[in-house]
Amino acid sequence: MANAQPTKLKILDAAEELFAENGFSETSTRQITKKAEVNLASVNYHFGSKNELIQAVIERYLEVLVPNISKELTDLENNNPNPTLEEVFSVFIRPILSLNQQRKNGTSILLQLLGRSYTDSQRHMRRFFLGNYGDVVTRFVALVYQAQPGLSASEIFWRLHFTLGTVVFTMASSGALMDIARADFDEDIAIEGVVKRLIPFIAAGVSAPR
């Protein structure tokens, strides 16, 4: 069995960048293989099809992200008997920002991918996500309820989906938004700055009076 990593990795790296920048169907296998400097046929050889490549690109991120979020949830569950909503939402901060350490612009790329895949096919994506990472979702919802016990299950459902929309949409266009903020307000913030502005917004929204 020869070393199969180099080309496979080169394809994943090139594909994720093009997917995030231009979208899935706007990116052709020829663009990917050209950028990766590999042969056209190698996408189908290594991944089977373009669709399986898309899935592989997303899964490569989730495989490292979700366990990290799970660890943060465990920490909170064990060490903080009464976390605030902001503390609950903050479980995402470290895992998301640490993506930037293992891959340049990892945060922004992942969230653009998530945004694209979610608007491209919410149904498929939702099923995949709940199927593979359902327990993390459950534990997170339980913490939200604990921090805001006045909320009914249905209110939590709605407000967390509002939150999902806020995050996915914001992060998917975070690059453009940061550019505008730089131009219009002389405000040179990185992705951390966006996240730090986002958390109070969604915490206030989720805990809004009814």
Next chain:
Amino acid sequence: MANAQPTKLKILDAAEELFAENGFSETSTRQITKKAEVNLASVNYHFGSKNELIQAVIERYLEVLVPNISKELTDLENNNPNPTLEEVFSVFIRPILSLNQQRKNGTSILLQLLGRSYTDSQRHMRRFFLGNYGDVVTRFVALVYQAQPGLSASEIFWRLHFTLGTVVFTMASSGALMDIARADFDEDIAIEGVVKRLIPFIAAGVSAPR
């Protein structure tokens, strides 16, 4: 000049439905003309190109929506010297809901289109929007600032974009969300119910302490 409306209208109706359902680049002119039961060449004859058709589909909505929002803003400006944030955001309620009267699922279609066009090409869409409807945006932002004078321009910018994400994402998937709510919580709410839950959420987010 002969009556050019029928085919042009049939194309717009078919296109907007396919665009909202499957996305712009996933929808081909052949799908559109087949659904509209017109000749393939008529898209290019009547609109010039597929891109101009996309623009025409979106503009048809905005042309009726934005003037209605503008009227609501005028009402608020004239009759309510100190509106709350919730009252400011409520200027969207009537215009958006009235879309459902002139076109079945009009609300959901428009917001799916907005969501798609915004994530597909934020830059182009933003420029178009500000170029054509910039004064409505300005007046709305002024009312937000008046209701929440503590916020800086940059904070308003960020929080209104968070809000945009919440609204677009929620409305784009409102159909699926209402289905889930019905199945999981025996909660049969219509689009008005979603809007009424949305407003307190975004009002609380925009007025969050910093």
Next chain:
DNA sequence: GTAGATTTTAAACACCTGTTTTAAACTGGT
């Protein structure tokens, strides 16, 4: 060094894309 499996390569495949062309069919006004 050679045999066997794995990977890379160039070429072709079958199909779909947006758009253009050219001729035919309509239209309303005189």
Next chain:
DNA sequence: ACCAGTTTAAAACAGGTGTTTAAAATCTAC
């Protein structure tokens, strides 16, 4: 009834798509 002007129609265009093929190159282990 005829004649612009406008709209429709079928066909073709040039180029791009994901995928497959079959041969060449490379690698691994004996």
